[in-house]
Structure formats: structure tokens, C-alpha cells
Amino acid sequence: MSESVPESVDRGRAPNIRDVARLAGVSHQTVSRVLNNHPSIRESTKQRVLEVMTELQYRPNRAARALVTSHSRTIGVLASQRSQYGPSSIIQSIELAAQDAGYLVSTANITATDEDSIVTALDHLNAQAIEGLVIIAPQVRVVRAISNLDLRVPFVTMSTTDGTEDHAVAVDQVAGARLATRHLIELGHRDIYHLAGPQDWIEAEARMHGFLQEMNAQDVPTTAPILGDWSADFGYYAGRELMRVRDFTAIFSSNDQMALGLIHAIRDAGQDVPHDVSIVGFDDIPEAAHFWPPLTTVRQDFPELGRRCVAQLLGTMGKAPSGYAGPIQPELIVRRSTAAPSF
Amino acid sequence: MSESVPESVDRGRAPNIRDVARLAGVSHQTVSRVLNNHPSIRESTKQRVLEVMTELQYRPNRAARALVTSHSRTIGVLASQRSQYGPSSIIQSIELAAQDAGYLVSTANITATDEDSIVTALDHLNAQAIEGLVIIAPQVRVVRAISNLDLRVPFVTMSTTDGTEDHAVAVDQVAGARLATRHLIELGHRDIYHLAGPQDWIEAEARMHGFLQEMNAQDVPTTAPILGDWSADFGYYAGRELMRVRDFTAIFSSNDQMALGLIHAIRDAGQDVPHDVSIVGFDDIPEAAHFWPPLTTVRQDFPELGRRCVAQLLGTMGKAPSGYAGPIQPELIVRRSTAAPSF
DNA sequence: CTCCTGAATGTGCACGGTCACATCCGAGCG
């Protein structure tokens, strides 16, 4: 094994603080101090070190730093259904807010709903020595798995119904659902269906609760909600089934995509929205305003949600004051998919 | 404000290989060999070590491993517009494929289009010692900035028009656009507009080229494409302007969202799709089948694209055979938003 | 002039793994 390799000049490994130190004529510790903005470094020394750094194209080795400090300056995001509008919007705003706070974001996807998949994803994040965790895969079983796993990092979820309020950041889904339901009732509807999301999802459950609460509060009898899967395809399928019965004048859909499918099915059956059936969605995706008819829906402020997640997490981590500001209030956006029933 | 955290008992540091070694009665190196599946380890020893590992809940420290091997087993993804359907679908499938190959994925967002923002994002990824990079923010200026930056890691982009074929993985956007255009021409349309994406986007440019190529090939005179921003809002706005003129019978939109906005505007003007105007989109987002009318569009196989990105990247990294299979062929999905023109 | 003080800088070690090399031990063979 020849090891007498003539070390080519700029070849070999990347420069480290000792290389910088040598060229700047200081100790490696001084370089480290410059890196970390230590107060007692002479300005001239600092400048010299910085010059050498740019000259050598020096980049601090994050692995080494993480090793010694056990601080990775990384927060993890545990997500599922990332291609959906809500989750991906939230991730985006989390990244933005995290960057502002000097943190990196690593995401891990839950591919399946089994616990193994969750553990795998968490392992991936743990392996990165994340300092905090945001869970935006608000399925009941995910939250449960996480409680069992006793992860060692502070985390924030979006469960709104849980008792652990200090872990939760949320849009007030119940209030949003009540807003939507009240709107329909005030228009004069009495026979209202609810197309819910998957039962396992905390948000879906909360919206369903809001729906039932408002119906009860207004003394309107209800039927059992239909459990969907968030997709437009399912909305269409459910709509076709429902149109065989036609014992309703309005449907509150748990998200906008299913609402779109519903409208499609209703029109296929020769009926009109909103004349025959009123439809309300949830989320206010950017396309909702251009559905036909434009969709009445409940707007969630996703960017604000992402910001609060990070703020809350930093608070829990002790890095920032944890100004808990209560749940975010959603907003009803009335468009043309709702009208008074035509008896 | 509260900080006096009482250090819980077992809170000490996480167990390391030496802890495991001590309890198993072996050396730390033996533990390391177990971790790395070294062949010459007696089965009984291996079992004993593994038992201790689970007992201590041992997790290898990735930072330490990365430090010594300078392998992070992480690939970076540089993305923009992550909340859009295409990018987020691709990211999701990249993560899946990367996980299968034993890699982690770190994403960085380009928040603005300026070069600074790109450099910041790249710095974030570089800091993670990524071994490869996937660029799914296919804006011209991003690719240019990256060429200038001379990053030290292998990378894969989605530029289809570039000469650097070994870096590129792509759906054949030109072919897809020609498919859509040909469909309209074969239906009998002659006055066809193209609503393009932002000029800076490589995909937008490729689709525009495909449109123009096909129009020329079929000897149909063309007008200048309209440059949009991918959003349904813009599609609506553009549609309203276009409806003042009405010198066309069909529009090929560069994505489905803008197509939705177009349909909305056309209907607002009292015209019908497809009777008065035929519309073709691009992407086949899951909602497209439920638009009114259901949208004729060009389907891109995003999951396959993500898989190929990772395969290609691993090939470039020398970790796997780089089976370059040529661009992915998109598929025309004919629905009810297109029909023969009614003269 | 000496001593003290605090700013500026240097020295050695620790972090948790992997690598190169050394060592141990039992089997096979002349």
C-alpha cells in the first residue's frame, strides 16, 4: 500500500480550521472563535482569519460540529401526504420560518400508515440529531406511536383535540367546521350531509365534531357523516352514491378536492350547484375560486400556521419565548356554490 | 423565561458503541463490525451485541460516522414552488426512492429567484455534506447559477433542452406539448393560442417550443404565446383578456391550473367549453378529471420521474449502474374539454 | 516596581464512530 502519495496542492480533503489557522498564523481555537463570533477577538485578527477563509473557500464541517456540540441546528418535519396542498404549504412556510431562525429543515415522509413506517421515518430524523420535531401528519395513530416512542426531542404537533396543549399548534378546525355548517343552516338548509376525511385524521375528526356540534346547537337533525379519503375521486364516487337518494339540499365537504368531485357527480346526475344542492368545502386551495361554480369554503392560513409551528417549537426548545397565542381562527369564504334551498 | 430545568436521571448522554461494547464484553471495534455487517463475526457474538443494543436503545450517531467517513448518506434536493403539485409529487417520489437506496433526503427551498437565495439554499445543503443533488427548480437562472458555482457534488437536473444530457432527467416536454397541439389540430382547430408558463422555466420553454414546432409542422399559423405564472388566477385573468378578442377556437395551456382559470373566464363571458373553445392542459393533476368539463390534458409520470432522478444520481455518484433510459414519454389524456370547432 | 485584572490567544482533550494494524487462537499439516 503506497502511502507516499505526493500531496497535490489543492487536491485531497477540504480545508479545516487548522489549515486556516496555519495560513493566518493563529491557533485553531482563534479560528473557531471567529466562526462563533466570540466577543474578545481583535478586529484585525478576525479580518485576517476571514480573508484566509474566503481564500481557501473554507466551509465549516457540520458533522464535526454536531458531534462535539450535539447541536445540529436542524429541525425535523414528519409528514405524510406531502403532495397535498395543505401539508406542502405548511412545510414550505416552516422551512421559511426555520431558515429565518438559522435552522435547517429535514423532512421525513410516512409512506404507509403502519407503525413500522413511522418508526423508520423517526429513525431517519433521529439519525440527523434533530433538535426539534414538527409533526404535520396529524393522524391519530401517528400521534399515538410518537407518545409511545418517547422521543427525546421537543416536538410540536397539530392535534387540536388533544389535552397536550403545549405541544399543539392548530387552526381551530372545530370553529371552521361550525362556520361552514352555520352558513348552510342560516341559508335555510335542514338536510345537510357531511363528507368527512379519513377517520384516522385528527383534522377530519375535528371538522366532523364541529359539524355535529353546530347541527346540535341549532337543533337540526343529522345523519352519519360519510368517511372519505380527501381525494376528488372519492368525492365523485360518494356523490354518485348520494345522488341515488337525494334526501338532502346541502353537503359540507371536509376539503376542497372532495367538494370538487361532489360537484362533478351532482352535475353528472343532471342537477345544479347551488340551485339543487349547496356545497361547502374546506381549505380554500388556490383553485377553489375557479371551480364551477366558485367554491364557498373555509380558508386556513397555512403560512401563519407554519410560522407558529416553528415559533412554538423554538419556545419548547427554550430558544425563544414561547408566545402561545391560541388556535388560529379560520375564515369563511362565501362564493357561489351555496344558496338558499329551492323547495 | 423559565430555565432551571432539573436534569432528569437517565437524561445523561446517549449510549455509544463503547457502552455497548462494555456491556457485551467485547471491544468497541467488534460492535462497529456488527453495525457494518462485517463477515467475520461469530454469530453468537453478533447476537449478544445486538441484544445489548436493543436493551440500551442504542442508535448510531450519524454525525460521528459522517465525520470519519465523510459520507453522509444524504442527498439534497433543491426545489422551488414546493407547494405546487408537480414539484411536491416529485419530491415525494425522490424521498421514497432515496430511502430504498439507504439515503436520506434534505430539501432546501429557493424562496426568491435572485442568485443570493440560490446560494443560500446551496450553502444549507453543502453544510449537510450532501453526496448528491437533485435540482427540481428548473428555472433557467437557477441552472446557470449552479454551473457558475462549481459545486463539488454530482447533481441531476431536469433541464431537457440543455446539452448536458448526463445531468438531465426529464419528461419529454416537447413531445408532450406536440401531443396536445396535434390533438387540437386534428380536431380541426386552426386558431390556437398557447398560454405558456413563466419564461424563466425550462419546462415552460420546452412546452412552448413543442407547441410552435407542431404548429409549424402542420402549417398552421401561430400567434405569440402568452406568458403566465402557472396559477389559476392568472389563467382567469388571461382568459378575460382573451375573451375580448375571440379570434380563436382553442387554447393549449401550459398547466392544468391555468387551464382551470381559463375555463372559468370563458364561462363568465357566456361561452361554452368545449363548444365555443377547446382547452387542453398539462400535468393531469388528480383534480383535472373532475373539472367542468373534465380536462383534456397531458399526463406526466411524476413518480417515475422521481425514481429516475435518484437512479441517475446514484449512477453519477458511482454507486449504481447509470442506466440512462432516455426521456420519459408523456401521455395524452382526452376528456371532454376538447371537441371539434363549431363554425 | 510589583501585583492584579481582564482581554486576547494558545494547548490539550473529548465527542463517537471507522480504519489500519496487531494479536490471539484453533485447525490442518508435515
Place this chain on the structure above:
DNA sequence: CGCTCGGATGTGACCGTGCACATTCAGGAG
């Protein structure tokens, strides 16, 4: 019975950085 050989395991160094502590140095007080 001694020697070789290779499988199984141990030993020490090292990766790049930050921390605790040591050291130097200049300036002001006594």
C-alpha cells in the same frame, strides 16, 4: 509436536470542531 494460516477480535490513531483551562500581555492601581 511445532509451524503456518486464516478467522475472530482487540488496540490505538484519527476525522474536524468546541470546550475547559492555561498562558501571555498590556495597563492601571497600590
